[in-house]
Amino acid sequence: MIATAVALPPFWSLVEAHGDELLVHARKLAGEQHAEDVLQEAFLRALRAYPRLRHARHLRAWLYRITTTTAFDLHRSRKREIVTGEPPVVPVEDDHDDGGFEALIAPLPEAARTALILRFVEDLDYEAIGAALNCSPVAARQRVSTAVRSLRERLTS
């Protein structure tokens, strides 16, 4: 592999720094039973896209988005497998390298969408999300967590 123009950190440093919290996120979306499968597939997708990234900012948020979209894709392909008995289809990745995160959250209520975007696209911490939404950091954390729950409901519905 040729070295990329952008100085991206060695991929494993992201796995070691954020893997634990991403597993928690995967559990919230996909449940204990599927969390590790989701996370492994998410990291592999991230690896496929990694050399194409145009900057090295907000990589943590980027991994959250990929984990989220992967949870949905794997769930869909599991469902398809149950219904049709056919092997799961590996979804085609889109240009944003995060599997279409924004399209995925588009049907959610605006408040949920905003919270998810501030957290997983803008990569803001709860302090900054609180400032943006005019609420306390604790309330900001709750809004994000409520939004993740509604994502999960959408996934299982």
Next chain:
Amino acid sequence: MTPLSEKFLDSLASAAVREGLADAVFTRLSSPLGRLLVVQGAEGIVRIGFEEEPEDRLLADVASSLGPRIVASDGETRTARDALSAYLEGDSESLALPVDLRLARAPFRREVLETLHREVGRGATISYGALATRSGHPRAARAVGTACARNPVPLVVPCHRVLPSSGGVGQYGGGVARKVALLELEGALRSPR
């Protein structure tokens, strides 16, 4: 928050290697010389670091040349781990591992290190001047010293076998104590007792 299990991490790294998604694989290895960081590319070992070297800087340096998709796996580096352990613990007399010297960067340094790797075996030593001559650069003894000091793959490319002609063991990138220990292990230097 429960940490990711070793099993998960190893399975992820193996899947990455299997799918051709890893530019390099690294492993941390405990040895009689302290903890080693060993990095392997598709063609061989590209880098070995002693524990004093900051891991993030070392891996960033590998990334700048091989690519950023670097994963950790003991399983995928099993051959190198076993060979290094056996050698350093005195259970094996050969350390025949493929190396990839692209991190030596300058062609001159690469040539010197390739000559050293090919020609100076266990138990033997060579002077900086003689290595310069053998690499086809008879006047470059000093530059040979630099090439050895910046050897990206110590131990396997045996820069510890290069000694000053004035006597003594000279310098070593991993510290003189390690150089002495290696030369004693190989029987090139009698242990003081």
